Amino acid sequence: MRDNKLFGFLSDELERQNNSIELIASENFASKEVRELCGSILTNKYAEGFPGKRYYGGCENIDNIESRAIELVTKLFDAKYACVQPHSGTQANMIAYYALLDTGDKILSLSLDEGGHLSHGSKVSFSSKYYNVEFYHLNDSGRIDYEGLKAKALEFKPKLILAGFSAYPFEIDYKKIKEIATLVGAYFMVDMAHIAGLVAAKELDNPLRYADIVTSTTHKTLRGPRGGIILTNNEEIIKKVNKACFPALQGGPLENIIGAKAECFFEALDPSFKEYIKHVKENTLTCANEFSKMCDINSGTENHLFLLNTKLSYGVTGKDAQELLEEIGITVNKNMLPHDSEKPSVTSGIRIGFAAITTRGAAKEDAIEIAHIIHDYLSKQIDKTIAISRVKNLIKKFKKIEEI
Numbered sequence: 001m002r003d004n005k006l007f008g009f010l011s012d013e014l015e016r017q018n019n020s021i022e023l024i025a026s027e028n029f030a031s032k033e034v035r036e037l038c039g040s041i042l043t044n045k046y047a048e049g050f051p052g053k054r055y056y057g058g059c060e061n062i063d064n065i066e067s068r069a070i071e072l073v074t075k076l077f078d079a080k081y082a083c084v085q086p087h088s089g090t091q092a093n094m095i096a097y098y099a100l101l102d103t104g105d106k107i108l109s110l111s112l113d114e115g116g117h118l119s120h121g122s123k124v125s126f127s128s129k130y131y132n133v134e135f136y137h138l139n140d141s142g143r144i145d146y147e148g149l150k151a152k153a154l155e156f157k158p159k160l161i162l163a164g165f166s167a168y169p170f171e172i173d174y175k176k177i178k179e180i181a182t183l184v185g186a187y188f189m190v191d192m193a194h195i196a197g198l199v200a201a202k203e204l205d206n207p208l209r210y211a212d213i214v215t216s217t218t219h220k221t222l223r224g225p226r227g228g229i230i231l232t233n234n235e236e237i238i239k240k241v242n243k244a245c246f247p248a249l250q251g252g253p254l255e256n257i258i259g260a261k262a263e264c265f266f267e268a269l270d271p272s273f274k275e276y277i278k279h280v281k282e283n284t285l286t287c288a289n290e291f292s293k294m295c296d297i298n299s300g301t302e303n304h305l306f307l308l309n310t311k312l313s314y315g316v317t318g319k320d321a322q323e324l325l326e327e328i329g330i331t332v333n334k335n336m337l338p339h340d341s342e343k344p345s346v347t348s349g350i351r352i353g354f355a356a357i358t359t360r361g362a363a364k365e366d367a368i369e370i371a372h373i374i375h376d377y378l379s380k381q382i383d384k385t386i387a388i389s390r391v392k393n394l395i396k397k398f399k400k401i402e403e404i
């Protein structure tokens with residue numbers, strides 16, 4: 001049996017992915033092997049519990065797979081303990097909070113509109129309903145205001161301080177935040193969802209050196225299946241995390257996805273992954289520098305993404321820029337800028353990331369051409385037809401999604 005309508009939509013999506021330039025900073029293209037495991041017979045198996053302690057029989061192979069995932073991810077991030085069952089980054093955060101906090105406890109984090117994540121205490125998220133959340137802020141250059149963070153921590157006395165963001169183009173001074181957390185007796189949690197690939201490749205500082213607990217997704221720069229993980233060096237914390245994961249918040253683990261996570265960790269341990277991440281950083285910096293030559297209103301970058309102020313540069317909101325670029329086959333997302341005066345649904349800028357397109361083989365000269373296409377089109381120096389033909393020309397050089 002086969003729903004042809006459904007499989008038609010699947011091939012439409014393959015075509016869309018092949019025929020556009022993907023610059024959404026949180027996306028990537030997983031390998032054939034990762035995708036094979038996602039779609040494998042591992043989906044058939046119930047395995048509530050953890051390796052060696054399952055509620056169901058027939059788990060010996062599943063135990064090997066989940067143990068392999070744990071072995072590889074702890075090696076990759078130099079962590080003592082890992083939970084690889086969280087279904088997504090949001091679930092990983094929910095589990096981490098549940099493990100360390102009681103409802104009503106205080107969390108100090110960065111707000112969504114300054115680069116944080118929904119699950120870090122946004123009004124529309126469970127996190128603000130179950131916990132008492134206050135925010136620290138960015139300074140005028142778009143970097144964390146560490147002095148402000150310290151003052152807020154001393155005044156608010158949080159039980160947990162959270163760092164790790166969705167739209168922050170700079171390195172984070174974990175040491176400084178850990179000192180503040182120690183000063184006020186708070187847990188220090190880092191959500192490295194966006195930058196996990198850069199950390200794995202040792203192209204950014206490893207937050208495990210300082211944080212009590214680290215959460216992440218596996219599908220962004222880490223280039224694995226859609227999912228979450230939790231890491232720690234603290235034995236008491238991992239016990240609480242596992243209990244919070246199952247039975248408190250999740251049911252049976254997605255062992256097909258856990259298998260795919262293990263493959264992704266394996267791939268990230270290979271020297272070729274470090275090369276890939278170096279290229280991601282180089283492409284991002286090259287593109288940001290190119291924009292600086294033309295409009296000088298981007299955030300700068302020290303990782304895989306940067307923010308472009310489209311309102312000041314081209315007189316278009318982030319929302320309009322996103323829609324205009326979509327018309328010519330370039331996919332980006334609108335993003336709030338630090339101290340943005342526009343609503344979250346409008347915004348003054350866009351977020352540009354190079355993890356996905358670099359997986360397809362984009363090189364430095366392609367990053368330059370991408371900056372020029374965006375600049376030329378948004379500043380109305382070229383029309384849609386020309387922009388589309390330049391996009392198509394670039395895409396010809398890139399690897400097909402199904403070959404990755």
Ligand SMILES: *Cc1c(COP(=O)(O)O)cnc(C)c1O
Nearest residue numbers: 088089090117164165166193194
């Ligand atoms: C993407 C992201 C998440 C959430 O991941 P989902 O898998 O979409 O739930 C959490 N935190 C940060 C910082 C993120 O960037």
